[in-house]
Amino acid sequence: MTSDDLELKPGLVTTRAALAVAFGGPEAQERASQSGIVPARASKKLFVFSDPKKSKEHGYNFDGWTEGDNQSAVFDYTGTGPTGHQVLTGLNGTLLNHEAQKLDLHLFISDGHVKPGGAKRQRYVGKMTVDTTVPYTERWDYDTAGTLRRVYVFRLRPVDIEQTDVRQSDAVQVAKKSDVLPVPKMAKEPAKPGAKSKKTEQHSTGRTTANITGGERTVIRREGQLVTAFEEHLEQAGHAFSSFQITVEGEPGTLTPDLYDETDHTLYEAKGLTTRNNVRMAIGQLLDYRRHIEKHETLRVAVLLPSEPTPDVKTLLDTAGIALVYQMGVGFSGFPLPTPHPL
Template sequence: MARTRCSARESGGVSGASYCGGMPSDDLELKLGLETTRTALAVAFGGPEAHERASQAGIVPVRASNKLFVFSDPHKSKQHGYNFDGWAEADEAGAVFDYTGTGPVGHQVLTGLNGTLLNHVAQGLELHLFISDGYVKPGGAKLQRYVGQMTVDSVVPYTERWDHDPQGTLRRVYVFRLRPVDPQQTDIRPDDSVQPAQETSVLPIPAKVEEPAKPGVKSKKTEKHSTSQTTATVAGGERTVNRREGQLVTAFEEHLEKAGHTYSSFQITVAGERTTLTPDLYDETDHVLYEAKGLTTRPNIRMAIGQLADYRRHLDKPETLRVAVLLPSEPTPDEKAILEAEGVALVFQTDNGFAGFPLPVDPA
């Protein structure tokens, strides 16, 4: 069937956007090098009733075309307290773009537009990323540079981060991890990377978040380590391990509460670096920092030892801070010996609770 051509309509002074009979048109081709406006995109892919979408939040579903447009604006992000957007350090799976969800004030939630982004594959929406890059003319509409088609990472779709909103209130935000569908057709620029931290800082963060109550619905607390990830089979079973680790930490938090202990964690940023460090759990009552692993293996134990050594340097009173590894089962005698040699305590889950807790106090 031949494509129907419709008359072009100028929108924003950049790209011609067209529609025909109320149906979207794909005359505006999403390809590398495209610079356009939100209005042009809305009209081209959403039809004539989509003009109002141009002023919406950074996550814009256009269901008429089965697309989800995500707009990253570094300047606006800083105004709203978002300091996490941009290309992060690539990992074994390749490039990843960190994108802070919507919700400028208070704790963000994984519903509404954030829920649409998280579940875009299940909802049949193609995800396309744009970065704000100048203006059509002084005082005109913002230019949106097309980055490429993306997808939310299937293993770790998001991470929780903490920052202050414009009112100075500490709140939780969700940073989604977006992967290029085709790296060769993705505009990856060093200038679009996450900006390095200006200074080293340690931000205490709560272990639980009180979710806003809906009318007629009792408010609930969200576990910091809970996850919506399923146990689908992926390379290395990483998703399953992530889920096990989250469940292990949640179970230990409940154990701490029954013992009358309070707990929290920290968000550590390091001057000159783009990464954010977040220990699994800090027992405030016993001044113990825990690193959890979803599998009891030698590589995991060795990794946990290194992570704890890294975190410890940045926290108050490192000379008195005790550190411990939290495991889902008892390790081998030699693995225990590794921990003992490095001065790292061990707590592991049993059928009746957790062996090794509370940690014995060094008589010295």
């Protein structure tokens, strides 16, 4: 039996045990002190508990409100799995597919202890939903054993911002130091049979909102497909590739270039549309990334596009000293890049 006596209002401070008793049934009560993702299927709810302090102990610290976009705020939430690469099955899969499983998603943030040595207090933030267009981004950090591993950071949006406890103190914490973390490119997980696919590119993007148009969804998907196709092209050419995760002292979040060709020491930024605005954005991103990469004096940068741009956009890239590679019917024009002149 479950009870709805505990009213979920933004700002409510409670405990996981109290939530399990009120809404969870045996399943949730058993998990009350375990994972940060707790299904309460008897009440058709999914409780998500964010604890930045505990997260850092497990080797990551990506949780919190981000800058969001012109549609709504976004709360970044790191999936479960304290060691090894995280996967999109199990409880992470439940979070990813909470709507398909008809579970209302409710977010809580750790808020001290009931008393010294007692249970942690949980402050209710509000009802959320996983972003339908870019539901997660991949991040990298070291676990408690010192092993570099992939984690999934889910992008949660308020269902009703007026009924959400948004506090500046809950924003993603700023980096204490600048760092450039080389990260490998990994094969994407195969889709789980029968599961609704919500996959996206491996890089982050700010173009994702609720009520996003179908056209923009298509652009984001094409960008991911373009990167994947070029990775295959690089592999066939015998090139090794990876990427970087860049953190900047005093700033939250990470910078994540699309692709680094290790063989040619070249950094690529891909865009799903061949337009002047997209190319200008790519130029700015590449110039920002390049400053942080080791041996940046010799690092080449290139824009990767799905088709040939206009002559003036080509001139813009050439003037900026940025290479151009674009997809053709078969292969990519502009690759391999010309051998640079000796200094």
